[in-house]
Amino acid sequence: xxxxxxxxxxxxxxxxxxxxxxxxxxxxxxxxxxxxxxxxxxxxxxxxxxxxxxxxxxxxxxxxxxxxxxxxxxxxxxxxxxxxxxxxxxxxxxxxxxxxxxxxxxxxxxxxxxxxxxxxxxxxxxxxxxxxxxxxxxxxxxxxxxxxxxxxxxxxxxxxxxxxxxxxxxxxxxxxxxxxxxxxxxxxxxxxxxxxxxxxxxxxxxxxxxxxxxxxxxxxxxxxxxxxxxxxxxxxxxxxxxxxxxxxxxxxxxxxxxxxxxxxxxxxxxxxxx
Numbered sequence: 001x002x003x004x005x006x007x008x009x010x011x012x013x014x015x016x017x018x019x020x021x022x023x024x025x026x027x028x029x030x031x032x033x034x035x036x037x038x039x040x041x042x043x044x045x046x047x048x049x050x051x052x053x054x055x056x057x058x059x060x061x062x063x064x065x066x067x068x069x070x071x072x073x074x075x076x077x078x079x080x081x082x083x084x085x086x087x088x089x090x091x092x093x094x095x096x097x098x099x100x101x102x103x104x105x106x107x108x109x110x111x112x113x114x115x116x117x118x119x120x121x122x123x124x125x126x127x128x129x130x131x132x133x134x135x136x137x138x139x140x141x142x143x144x145x146x147x148x149x150x151x152x153x154x155x156x157x158x159x160x161x162x163x164x165x166x167x168x169x170x171x172x173x174x175x176x177x178x179x180x181x182x183x184x185x186x187x188x189x190x191x192x193x194x195x196x197x198x199x200x201x202x203x204x205x206x207x208x209x210x211x212x213x214x215x216x217x218x219x220x221x222x223x224x225x226x227x228x229x230x231x232x233x234x235x236x237x238x239x240x241x242x243x244x245x246x247x248x249x250x251x252x253x254x255x256x257x258x259x260x261x262x263x264x265x266x267x268x269x270x271x272x273x274x
Contacts, residue, residue, distance in 0.1 A: 047090040051269025059261030134160035185214025215249040234274035
């Protein structure tokens with residue numbers, strides 16, 4: 001592992017890979033709404049999604065005067081991931097659906113030599129933890145042509161909290177830890193999701209949102225083609241698609257941390273609805 005990659009890890013680049021890898025709800029998996037969602041009645045309906053999103057990271061980032069332009073492939077990002085935990089679900093009644101999710105990821109690149117911005121050469125292992133949590137409300141405003149070939153449109157709005165912590169355990173020049181650094185921010189976002197069914201089993205889904213607040217701007221866009229297996233009182237959807245996400249953030253602390261990066265790659269997921 002070279003100096004550039006180690007320094008990138010030190011300032012938080014690798015941690016961005018955790019934004020959605022474990023938060024599988026953002027991997028669109030719905031091909032058609034459940035029967036209770038279509039009817040818009042008072043019965044509760046739930047969806048539990050699971051998925052993966054391997055992606056690359058591209059764009060500049062920096063801290064305390066050190067800057068680098070990151071160009072990490074999907075395999076580069078996966079090599080840095082040491083732990084990924086996440087949970088997400090949907091709970092709806094009538095036209096309204098609540099969408100909470102939380103994710104924790106840890107990145108521990110290989111030990112390597114690196115030259116810090118002050119010119120000191122160090123040897124050690126950086127570690128980065130990423131925590132993100134959000135909750136959104138979606139409202140079904142349109143249901144066109146109810147049945148096997150329906151079109152569903154849902155505006156949504158929510159709040160997303162993000163926190164990133166980094167530290168480095170040094171073996172040389174001394175067996176010590178550099179001071180931990182952390183940044184956190186909260187964004188409000190608005191967007192929509194839509195589902196177009198072609199048959200009672202096959203459908204195309206899309207979600208997009210954009211927000212700001214603690215960051216300058218953050219955005220998401222994901223689409224997937226799904227196949228729905230319908231059971232008596234539940235359904236299982238398998239879907240594959242593509243997702244992109246961007247963050248433009250600049251801290252107002254002494255660390256002067258900033259990032260302006262895009263993450264993109266294929267998605268694969270399943271969702272159980274009942």
